[in-house]
Amino acid sequence: MIPIHGQPILTAAQMRAAEEAAAPTPDAMYALMERAGAGVAEAVRRLSAGAEALILCGPGNNGGDGYVAARILREQGHPVRLAAASEPKSDLARRARAGWDGPVERLADADPAPVLVDALFGTGLARSLDEGLTAPLHRLADAARLRLAVDLPSGVATDDGAVPSEPPRFDVTLALGALKPAHLLQPAARYMGELRLLDIGVPAPSRTRALARPTLPEPGPDSHKFTRGLVCVVSGEMPGAAELAATAAAHAGAGYVLLLGAEASAPHAIVRRPWSLEALSVRKPGAVVIGPGLGREDKSIWIPRLSSVLATPYPVVLDGDALRHLSNPHSFRGPTILTPHAGEFDHLFGLGQGSKIDRARAAAERSGATIVFKGADTVIASPHGDAIVAPEASAWLSTAGTGDVLAGACGAMLAAGLDPLAAAEAAVWLHGRAARRLGPAFLADDLAEGLSACR
Numbered sequence: 001m002i003p004i005h006g007q008p009i010l011t012a013a014q015m016r017a018a019e020e021a022a023a024p025t026p027d028a029m030y031a032l033m034e035r036a037g038a039g040v041a042e043a044v045r046r047l048s049a050g051a052e053a054l055i056l057c058g059p060g061n062n063g064g065d066g067y068v069a070a071r072i073l074r075e076q077g078h079p080v081r082l083a084a085a086s087e088p089k090s091d092l093a094r095r096a097r098a099g100w101d102g103p104v105e106r107l108a109d110a111d112p113a114p115v116l117v118d119a120l121f122g123t124g125l126a127r128s129l130d131e132g133l134t135a136p137l138h139r140l141a142d143a144a145r146l147r148l149a150v151d152l153p154s155g156v157a158t159d160d161g162a163v164p165s166e167p168p169r170f171d172v173t174l175a176l177g178a179l180k181p182a183h184l185l186q187p188a189a190r191y192m193g194e195l196r197l198l199d200i201g202v203p204a205p206s207r208t209r210a211l212a213r214p215t216l217p218e219p220g221p222d223s224h225k226f227t228r229g230l231v232c233v234v235s236g237e238m239p240g241a242a243e244l245a246a247t248a249a250a251h252a253g254a255g256y257v258l259l260l261g262a263e264a265s266a267p268h269a270i271v272r273r274p275w276s277l278e279a280l281s282v283r284k285p286g287a288v289v290i291g292p293g294l295g296r297e298d299k300s301i302w303i304p305r306l307s308s309v310l311a312t313p314y315p316v317v318l319d320g321d322a323l324r325h326l327s328n329p330h331s332f333r334g335p336t337i338l339t340p341h342a343g344e345f346d347h348l349f350g351l352g353q354g355s356k357i358d359r360a361r362a363a364a365e366r367s368g369a370t371i372v373f374k375g376a377d378t379v380i381a382s383p384h385g386d387a388i389v390a391p392e393a394s395a396w397l398s399t400a401g402t403g404d405v406l407a408g409a410c411g412a413m414l415a416a417g418l419d420p421l422a423a424a425e426a427a428v429w430l431h432g433r434a435a436r437r438l439g440p441a442f443l444a445d446d447l448a449e450g451l452s453a454c455r
């Protein structure tokens with residue numbers, strides 16, 4: 001079982017194509033199912049401490065994995081029972097079924113077991129499940145001590161993370177061969193429990209992957225404050241938000257943070273000047289952050305301030321109110337990161353089509369900017385077609401000001417010389433790690449300060 005960080009994410013069709021390329025004959029395809037089933041059996045043995053497992057098998061290849069796992073567990077002397085709602089429909093599943101010589105119980109009246117394995121439906125779920133399937137699945141899951149989903153919890157939509165039928169909450173989900181969008185996208189992601197990847201020997205290249213631990217830029221003997229990265233944060237109507245972004249930029253590792261348009265206050269390491277374009281340009285910032293607390297009311301002040309920043313050649317992070325003032329569509333030529341939450345994203349790009357990953361990728365391609373589409377399932381997309389999905393870091397991030405902190409961290413990473421995609425990934429990773437370390441009910445101020453300890 002492999003940790004998911006940095007691993008490729010494939011849609012159902014991409015996964016099918018990868019499997020067909022890796023296994024061009026029925027025997028080779030069946031060998032993949034044997035590997036998947038063996039991995040499931042091994043996970044059950046490791047996690048169950050010898051307790052009886054009940055494996056629920058569906059009509060397709062997800063069910064096939066279940067028959068293989070049941071056979072292997074039985075061969076190894078592990079207590080196992082199997083229940084199905086119908087006979088297998090696919091050739092592979094029929095072949096796997098033929099290898100199981102134990103009884104097949106009826107799903108509707110199967111007795112519970114301490115370990116429940118859901119091999120009902122995986123990437124082939126085509127519509128919502130009927131009551132005859134969901135009721136026993138929930139009944140048996142409620143009675144189990146450990147719930148394990150094979151590939152995906154039955155009831156979630158693979159490609160967009162929608163939940164056409166609510167599954168039980170699983171303790172462990174074993175993604176087979178590669179991650180799928182539903183493993184990380186909400187609302188499906190909340191049903192996964194601990195997510196583990198099982199290598200079944202299928203190369204799975206993809207331009208979409210899970211967030212990875214970045215290599216953060218480190219100062220060296222030749223570094224001085226300006227080579228570390230100079231971040232300029234532009235303040236506005238609500239200076240607290242820009243203060244948070246500036247503090248975050250400093251704690252994320254910037255060598256020099258210049259806050260324009262805010263009164264002097266702590267932290268004293270942040271240099272403060274009245275707003276002017278000259279003050280912004282004098283030190284040629286490595287990144288300009290504008291938007292946190294900029295203001296929406298007095299458009300005659302804030303829109304010209306935003307326009308003058310956008311006319312400079314410096315890399316820019318646009319957040320909050322700056323996103324509200326942008327006209328749509330907008331074409332950015334220099335290194336640009338936009339950090340919209342769902343409301344700002346809809347305002348800028350509309351509802352669009354497809355999954356959150358598809359929408360972020362289309363917005364990045366259209367705008368020429370790297371998009372950080374925030375939420376419990378933050379998606380980062382570059383205008384060149386790459387996308388990165390972050391697993392939920394901490395639900396306690398849902399508090400005012402944490403987005404300002406993220407914008408500041410993005411600025412620090414851009415100013416340190418990372419390209420926008422790498423800068424956004426590093427900032428989202430650092431932000432999530434700091435949030436997890438802080439535990440419950442932290443303030444955005446704590447989060448900004450907590451970034452340094454997480455580098």
Ligand SMILES: NC(=O)C1=CN([C@@H]2O[C@H](COP(=O)(O)OP(=O)(O)OC[C@H]3O[C@@H](n4cnc5c(N)ncnc54)[C@H](OP(=O)(O)O)[C@@H]3O)[C@@H](O)[C@H]2O)[C@@H](O)CC1
Pocket residue numbers: 019029030032033036058059060061062063064065089090120121122123124125126127128129130150151152176200
């Ligand atoms: N080589 C491989 O291919 C490998 C595949 N692997 C495994 O295969 C899984 C994908 O297999 P899959 O494509 O057979 O899909 P699966 O999730 O079993 O469901 C399809 C079946 O369910 C049915 N059905 C769908 N929705 C339904 C509903 N709401 N209510 C009732 N029925 C419904 C559908 O019937 P139909 O829509 O045709 O009526 C069909 O019979 C993948 O997740 C992984 O676990 C691994 O073994 C590695 C090798």
Ligand SMILES: Nc1ncnc2c1ncn2[C@@H]1O[C@H](COP(=O)(O)OP(=O)(O)O)[C@@H](O)[C@H]1O
Pocket residue numbers: 320341374375376377378392393394395396397398399400401402403404405406
């Ligand atoms: N339920 C959640 N789980 C994980 N992260 C969340 C959740 N809600 C919000 N976040 C994260 O918290 C931050 C909130 O940003 P934003 O909505 O812009 O807040 P603000 O404008 O108050 O700073 C984003 O980084 C977002 O991804």
Ligand SMILES: [K+]
Pocket residue numbers: 062118119120121122149150151152153154
């Ligand atoms: K399943």
